[in-house]
Amino acid sequence: MPAVSKQPGGAPPRPKKHTVRIVKPRLGSRVALISLGVAAGAAILFPIGWRVWRGEEDVSPSQRTWSEWQTRWRCEDGHYFYAPGQTGARMCIHIDCDQPAFPVARYSCPQHGPFEVNVLFDLDENDHPKITRLRLIGDSWVSASEGVHCPRCGRRLEYTGDPLLSTARSRNPSGG
Numbered sequence: 001m002p003a004v005s006k007q008p009g010g011a012p013p014r015p016k017k018h019t020v021r022i023v024k025p026r027l028g029s030r031v032a033l034i035s036l037g038v039a040a041g042a043a044i045l046f047p048i049g050w051r052v053w054r055g056e057e058d059v060s061p062s063q064r065t066w067s068e069w070q071t072r073w074r075c076e077d078g079h080y081f082y083a084p085g086q087t088g089a090r091m092c093i094h095i096d097c098d099q100p101a102f103p104v105a106r107y108s109c110p111q112h113g114p115f116e117v118n119v120l121f122d123l124d125e126n127d128h129p130k131i132t133r134l135r136l137i138g139d140s141w142v143s144a145s146e147g148v149h150c151p152r153c154g155r156r157l158e159y160t161g162d163p164l165l166s167t168a169r170s171r172n173p174s175g176g
């Protein structure tokens with residue numbers, strides 16, 4: 001009688017279904033992600049808190065730095081955003097937009113109302129921002145002394161400001 005040995009060839013042994021996998025690396029990367037997120041959040045919130053704190057403190061005008069001046073920017077494609085002031089252009093913050101942006105201020109004709117005007121800032125000898133060049137949107141740049149003129153009546157437009165810039169100014173009453 002030949003010995004028929006049972007061979008496990010017919011059906012391969014099934015692996016246990018309920019295996020507990022150790023997911024340590026995944027957990028680790030998750031923790032890393034969370035702490036990264038916290039760090040990023042802090043990095044974003046910290047300057048805001050700092051500015052608020054600085055704003056409540058009595059900062060003398062001479063200590064005020066250029067970066068504390070928020071202004072409104074408009075890129076060549078027409079996106080608007082707020083960002084600290086600086087000399088020259090800055091890149092548009094909108095995704096997929098690679099256009100340069102310039103600060104926008106409001107200039108008004110007494111007869112025809114306000115116009116949006118791109119301005120370029122420079123720093124004076126006291127490190128205070130001053131407007132050196134400007135242009136009506138879609139027009140060409142002129143010097144601040146030349147000024148921009150109403151496209152309807154040709155009268156010279158008067159600077160009537162930007163909401164955020166004037167807020168910064170009212171908190172910063174420098175005698176001149």
Ligand SMILES: [Zn+2]
Pocket residue numbers: 075076077078079092093094097098099
């Ligand atoms: Zn843009």
Ligand SMILES: [Zn+2]
Pocket residue numbers: 109110111112113150151152153154155
């Ligand atoms: Zn006019």
